[in-house]
Amino acid sequence: MKRARQDIISEVRAKVPALNLRMNGEPLVYLDNAATTQKPSQVLDFLGDAFVIRNANVHRSMYELSDLSTTAYESAREKTRSFINAPSRENVIFTSGTTASINLVASCFCQKFVGRGDVILIEGDSHHSNIVPWQIAAQKAGAEVKVIPTDVMTGGGRSGRVAVDELESLLSDKVKILAITQISNITGLHNPVGEIISAAHSKGIPVLVDGAQGIVHSPVDVQAMDCDFYAFSAHKIYGATGVGVLYGKKDLLEALPPYMGGGDMVETVTYQKTTYAPLPLKFEAGTPNFIGASSLLPALEFAEYLRNGETGEAVKEEEKEIIAYMLDKLSAPGIELYGKPSAKEEKTPIFTFNIESINAGDLAQLLDKMGVAVRSGMMCAEPLLNSFGVTSALRASFAPYNTLEEARVFIKCLERARMMLS
Amino acid sequence: MTIKEIEQQIVEEFSLFDNWMDKYQYIIDLGKSMPVIDEARKKDENLIKGCQSRVWLDCREEDGKLYFSADSDAIITKGIISLLIRVYDGHTPDEILESEIDFIDTIGLRSNLSPTRANGLVSMMKQIKLYALAFKEKQASGDKYSVEDVQKNVIRALKQVFDPEIPVNVYDLGLIYEIKVGEDKNVFIKMTMTSPTCPMAEDVVNDVNNAVSDAPGVKGVQIELTFEPEWDESRMSEEARLELGLM
Numbered sequence: 001m002k003r004a005r006q007d008i009i010s011e012v013r014a015k016v017p018a019l020n021l022r023m024n025g026e027p028l029v030y031l032d033n034a035a036t037t038q039k040p041s042q043v044l045d046f047l048g049d050a051f052v053i054r055n056a057n058v059h060r061s062m063y064e065l066s067d068l069s070t071t072a073y074e075s076a077r078e079k080t081r082s083f084i085n086a087p088s089r090e091n092v093i094f095t096s097g098t099t100a101s102i103n104l105v106a107s108c109f110c111q112k113f114v115g116r117g118d119v120i121l122i123e124g125d126s127h128h129s130n131i132v133p134w135q136i137a138a139q140k141a142g143a144e145v146k147v148i149p150t151d152v153m154t155g156g157g158r159s160g161r162v163a164v165d166e167l168e169s170l171l172s173d174k175v176k177i178l179a180i181t182q183i184s185n186i187t188g189l190h191n192p193v194g195e196i197i198s199a200a201h202s203k204g205i206p207v208l209v210d211g212a213q214g215i216v217h218s219p220v221d222v223q224a225m226d227c228d229f230y231a232f233s234a235h236k237i238y239g240a241t242g243v244g245v246l247y248g249k250k251d252l253l254e255a256l257p258p259y260m261g262g263g264d265m266v267e268t269v270t271y272q273k274t275t276y277a278p279l280p281l282k283f284e285a286g287t288p289n290f291i292g293a294s295s296l297l298p299a300l301e302f303a304e305y306l307r308n309g310e311t312g313e314a315v316k317e318e319e320k321e322i323i324a325y326m327l328d329k330l331s332a333p334g335i336e337l338y339g340k341p342s343a344k345e346e347k348t349p350i351f352t353f354n355i356e357s358i359n360a361g362d363l364a365q366l367l368d369k370m371g372v373a374v375r376s377g378m379m380c381a382e383p384l385l386n387s388f389g390v391t392s393a394l395r396a397s398f399a400p401y402n403t404l405e406e407a408r409v410f411i412k413c414l415e416r417a418r419m420m421l422s
Numbered sequence: 423m424t425i426k427e428i429e430q431q432i433v434e435e436f437s438l439f440d441n442w443m444d445k446y447q448y449i450i451d452l453g454k455s456m457p458v459i460d461e462a463r464k465k466d467e468n469l470i471k472g473c474q475s476r477v478w479l480d481c482r483e484e485d486g487k488l489y490f491s492a493d494s495d496a497i498i499t500k501g502i503i504s505l506l507i508r509v510y511d512g513h514t515p516d517e518i519l520e521s522e523i524d525f526i527d528t529i530g531l532r533s534n535l536s537p538t539r540a541n542g543l544v545s546m547m548k549q550i551k552l553y554a555l556a557f558k559e560k561q562a563s564g565d566k567y568s569v570e571d572v573q574k575n576v577i578r579a580l581k582q583v584f585d586p587e588i589p590v591n592v593y594d595l596g597l598i599y600e601i602k603v604g605e606d607k608n609v610f611i612k613m614t615m616t617s618p619t620c621p622m623a624e625d626v627v628n629d630v631n632n633a634v635s636d637a638p639g640v641k642g643v644q645i646e647l648t649f650e651p652e653w654d655e656s657r658m659s660e661e662a663r664l665e666l667g668l669m
């Protein structure tokens with residue numbers, strides 16, 4: 001017999017203790033998942049245990065405790081590999097987050113392959129992590145950063161969608177790398193990543209995909225996508241903070257110079273010369289955040305549980321209803337929603353908007369007092385927000401464990417706050 | 423009332439509310455009823471930048487006491503500012519500098535003061551004390567300067583103000599007809615424009631006002647704009663004429 005969706009969703013929520021918190025006396029409605037997600041018990045237990053039964057430095061010692069630690073670390077790497085369908089563990093590098101992953105590529109790739117007069121192409125809907133590292137690297141190399149505009153920048157619309165038709169003219173011989181975003185943390189729109197990558201590849205230009213939001217809201221197969229680099233953070237997909245992943249194609253990773261020097265990334269060291277360890281350790285200098293990184297194993301298992309079987313079906317149904325409900329409510333007069341989809345499939349449950357003549361920070365403060373946690377401000381995407389002509393906005397971002405009922409509470413509280421502030 | 427007494431009064435007012443939403447409604451109402459700041463005063467130099475809301479704060483002195491006006495694009499921030507102004511308004515720089523206010527904490531708005539909220543409140547409290555410090559130093563320095571010193575300082579300041587269309591300062595251009603420095607170090611300036619239809623007149627007068635106000639020893643400034651007699655090139659200094667290639 002098929003179980004009711006309600007029961008399945010309740011079961012999901014029971015696995016995430018933070019969802020039962022109360023804030024300011026009200027049940028917490030946590031809608032800041034694009035910033036970070038709440039953790040399921042299986043991750044919490046795993047982390048707690050790790051400090052007792054798997055706490056020894058990885059890759060270096062002969063004793064059993066160290067073996068247990070190294071095994072957990074490498075099991076998480078294997079889990080990550082299969083989760084994104086990378087060909088080998090050599091393609092999966094642990095970093096401290098999406099930002100660190102992008103910085104690594106920006107720094108090492110530009111040092112080797114980018115020179116004076118070259119162009120690095122980024123996207124107009126990027127967050128700061130996929131803009132600033134490129135600016136820094138470009139400055140060092142004497143290169144220029146150019147932007148694939150959004151429809152807001154070209155005057156073609158107000159959705160914040162990347163204007164893919166501009167791409168062809170921007171992909172000149174001077175472009176050495178293209179850094180794009182799978183799903184914008186402001187608009188919540190899926191970018192046509194496949195189309196962009198094949199356009200770039202037809203000119204021999206490698207592509208980095210920022211998957212900070214993408215990894216949460218869509219299945220990722222890096223081989224099918226054919227991206228050259230893919231970056232994401234563990235904490236946005238139910239894992240520990242301070243851990244990120246960089247996927248890279250093997251030949252590219254091997255061609256790059258090392259990023260940081262230190263222990264674990266070396267083969268032999270003399271005072272004069274060092275040879276580097278093979279992939280992936282070449283890019284993991286020093287003691288890695290091995291306990292945090294190991295949490296990717298239970299975290300990605302939880303992500304799979306949310307995607308597959310009857311749970312996956314129930315979560316997908318709920319999400320569809322949340323998106324339809326929110327799009328309807330946020331199309332009310334006086335509200336501007338950034339990232340209106342032209343087709344349903346394009347939209348993930350990330351909703352960034354402003355209410356006419358009301359400050360987003362004011363709304364967020366009142367919502368907080370009603371137990372609703374949302375983000376206000378720039379969301380680390382100042383250029384995109386500015387292109388909409390605003391300096392701040394309100395963002396409600398849902399995770400697969402959020403419910404339609406929570407969306408209703410959010411809208412009710414938003415209406416109350418709006419009334420108080422009008 | 424002293425700063426402490428006003429604080430106490432605010433704390434008592436807030437103790438009447440037993441839930442958050444009522445407290446916030448009160449703050450929102452305060453924000454809405456706050457006098458609107460003069461647009462001319464909402465200039466960038468008075469802007470205190472925060473992440474989520476913008477706050478402008480202006481300060482003037484009268485008889486040794488400071489008076490503040492402010493604005494923000496966030497109404498809750500504005501409401502809290504109005505409480506701050508109520509506490510500080512009409513007090514001397516010394517009283518403000520010595521005060522340790524804690525009512526924001528006491529009435530439960532502490533989170534508004536956390537730096538991560540970044541709504542400008544922390545910077546604003548700092549700015550209020552900075553204004554107090556600046557006015558205090560100015561008062562102290564006022565006694566140091568003679569009327570002649572102040573006269574020289576005013577001229578030096580005027581030489582830093584440029585006509586928007588001619589690359590010569592207003593003093594050498596001969597736009598300043600009269601400078602009177604009183605015993606109380608209040609400064610009176612009579613000035614003109616190169617043409618009665620000058621579209622930038624207001625900006626130039628503002629610039630002169632700001633420059634002279636900031637000159638060491640100056641207590642207050644009063645400016646009179648006149649077109650009698652009308653300005654002509656003969657009023658320019660030799661330097662000015664040289665600069666413009668008229669000599």
